[in-house]
């Protein structure tokens with residue numbers, strides 16, 4: 001029979017945290033909530049505070065304010081001076097470089113957690129063997145970490161973190177140490193295991209692809225603050241900062257809309273196809289910009305002179321950085337680049353059809369996806 005306490009724990013979020021951490025002049029001040037079974041990706045530029053957040057949740061860094069509650073259990077509470085040490089938390093961590101014990105076999109690495117939780121040696125090894133089987137490494141149970149490939153070591157680290165049945169699983173850049181081929185396989189493997197994990201999962205990553213494939217929800221951190229959160233579709237449709245726009249591959253500008261005209265901060269105007277009024281964002285993909293050697297005649301409503309500030313290959317097209325009244329990114333075919341004789345410093349005309357733009361109100365935080 002379920003006790004009232006157990007029932008309350010079952011209903012509690014996997015994570016309910018407000019993290020305030022001071023590190024010299026840097027302050028992390030972020031609220032994070034994860035439902036049981038939910039996978040959340042924490043994304044942000046270098047120095048945004050992602051690792052700081054992960055270390056605080058793991059109990060490796062004390063919070064200076066706020067709280068951390070995992071499945072109803074208070075692990076940190078700065079005001080009440082509560083701090084549960086890392087090894088007493090129901091939190092599993094997969095570190096970026098896995099941190100497997102080099103002198104222990106894969107089996108003993110995985111058995112370590114259950115053993116620390118008080119399981120007998122035989123029971124711990126049985127649990128570990130089961131987990132290695134699940135991650136497809138049964139035949140490598142007796143190998144030492146140095147004999148494992150990067151992908152295999154990652155699976156052992158995942159098995160080790162999951163073997164203790166954590167209420168919260170933390171993954172720090174889980175695929176960044178792998179080469180591209182292994183990364184794809186390991187990502188698919190990880191996806192499968194995260195979908196089965198009944199606790200909450202937080203993945204810290206730089207890589208939007210990992211986030212989009214692995215996570216149910218994205219939380220974007222910049223300079224220690226959550227700037228946007230929501231599912232991938234909402235964030236892609238309505239990025240709220242330059243970083244988020246670049247992440248989803250969009251050009252993004254902020255301005256003031258009156259009908260179908262948006263005036264940007266420096267006075268430049270863009271014509272859009274949907275009317276809007278008041279503070280607004282205008283976004284368009286790099287493929288929406290057409291480049292011409294001379295001022296184009298005809299229909300495009302938005303035309304401006306720009307200078308090529310950089311060129312790089314991006315998949316099967318060229319990504320062109322353009323400076324001018326708008327700093328933008330354009331994607332064009334190599335044939336178009338050759339016809340235009342594009343190189344850094346070239347002068348071109350950029351054209352953008354009003355129908356290729358997306359406009360949406362800049363309502364501060366109140367219309368943020370939740």
Ligand SMILES: Nc1ncnc2c1ncn2[C@@H]1O[C@H](COP(=O)(O)OP(=O)(O)OP(=O)(O)O)[C@@H](O)[C@H]1O
Pocket residue numbers: 023024026044045046047048049050051052053206
């Ligand atoms: N040991 C430390 N002492 C003082 N400040 C630190 C320490 N480690 C990190 N910081 C500062 O904390 C801030 C956040 O760093 P953090 O490593 O959490 O960011 P991040 O988002 O994980 O970045 P990255 O993606 O580069 O790993 C940075 O400004 C960094 O300089």
